[in-house]
Amino acid sequence: MTSLLAPTLREDPAEAETASHRLMLRAGLMRRLAAGIYSYLPLGQRAIAKVEAIVRQEMDRQGCQEVRLPLVQPEELWVESGRSAKYGEELWRLKDRHGRPFVLAPTHEEVVTDLVRREVSSWRQMPLILYHVTNKYRDEPRPRAGVMRAREFVMKDAYSLDRDRDGLSASYAKMREAYARFCTRCGLDWRVVEADPGAIGGHDTVEFVALAGEGEAEIVYCERCGYAANVERAEGGRPAAGAEAEAAEDAGGAAAGPVRLHTPGVRTIDELCAFAGVPASRTSKILFYWAEHAEGRCELVAALVRGDRQLNEIKLGNAVGARRLAMAGREEVLALTGAPVGSAGPVGLRGARLLTDLEVAHGGGFAIGANQEDWHLLGAKAGRDFDPGEVADLRLVGAGDPCPRCASPLGAARGIEVGHMFALGAVYSQTMGALYRDDQGGSHPIEMGCYGIGVTRTLAAVIERHHDRDGIIWPFAVAPYHVAVVPVAAGDDGTREAAEGLYADLRAAGVEAVLDDRDERPGVKFKDADLLGWPLRVTVGRALRDGAVELRRRADGKTEMVALGAVVATIRERVAAGLGETAP
């Protein structure tokens, strides 16, 4: 280790807060060059190489073919696909010396589509899955938590090319299998969840989320039926049948109408509940947004959700087909409804496109704003008292909500999105003209899928999952080295020679080992060994008198004495067993 560039830090760097970020800096895996841009030092690079190797093995197992695609791409390809505008500022743009516009690759759908429209023209050439592992560039508005959200990062991206929807489904299933194996082999505690297709388009999409308290992704899951989804996507559904009947009763039957209630000063749902004596689940709130469409056209939309629910803006955006949403100002609401924000409601609403959440549309007996300052309506029911407009699932689903499949209460968790896959279909091949001939001579767009794994982010996820107060606890599968040989009493020739001999034997036996030959006191070496997280540590010291060394496991601190003659064999066994621990 005297010659190994692994500069450990005794104290936590001020710039890092999350565990993985802190430890990647402290353990000398990487150093920051600029916001969201890092240099990887030898140990970081080795860990990355381990993750990459696992990815490659799993890709190759499914018959994927590795390629290497350019990181610098002509912007015109992105104009052609329509994503130059869609990506906006996040697309990292640059110009060559002639002033021609280029972009740094945030992903490679355009390049792959361009490649295959030139090279794949027959049904005989498919199915085909291409992948590569390279840097990606996204000029994030806010890079954060080290490599968790970086501007330059390593990603494995794959693209499947198929003749038809069935072929795409088969490729998608293969990749799903590969991703599951990958996550398990890296030692992650993970879930696969349904996700929102977002701007990339396509039909089917799932995320592979490594569970971690520090993660950015919020997911809900059902222990009973296995349903799991990103909260962005999780379906709200209609209220249970019993609740619907109850609600109808609350509304006072089909013939009755809502009751007007004077509510001076009532502005919020909480105040309304207190004033009118109704639970928040028996209220409904209306939210106004400006929806910006692809052509730049803006439209005012109103969303009606239950008072105790949160609006899921992604769902609303999808429902209205907007590129972006921005909440409307108070004055605009006043001008439109004739009532201030706290008294606005859906009854007689004009001038805005109204969308009503399933729960409100199928429920009844809601307290709502009366579109008149200081007045509310009690017992209002969609369809009878107001036109619900478009009915859609608009609410944010959370812990305790009923599972949309089996109605059991959902659990919630946070995690890190390490993988994401999309069944794109023909969205790119259609717009960019990637067509092939079938066996009848007919022309069809290629059915595509795209699949990404954040390699550097996976590393962060592994550390989030495997660390303690003292440092990293590498799973064998991604550890930069499997074992550290630590001689104590460096001044003693016998100790040093024994350690060096053991180290040489281990290397000769193919064991990934390091030798801590630094002229440091034992405490320093032990602390660094814990920080660096070697799965195994061999202490060569006082046990040498009995012809033995100590073999210690980082994961649980268990130590055993091993006779010198048996050390190499024992370590090989332990490494093999350790690698087997995360085998799928």
Next chain:
RNA sequence: CGGGGUGUGGCCCAGCUUGGUUAGGGCGCCUGGUUCGGGACCAGGAGGUCGGCAGUUCAAAUCUGCCCACCCCGACCA
């Protein structure tokens, strides 16, 4: 982009409110010595545009303005 915060030797920080000689401490680094099983001790030493520019002042790390960088929260995010 909005809000908050930070910027002082490689790392962690003090000093700034109330301007005043050579800008401090701990860790790390170099030299010598003593130590040597959980971040040793002693002695000596190197290393600084106090983020940058401009201003106020006899005098600026310290006050003012502008700018830059970085971190956190939010918006955003295939």
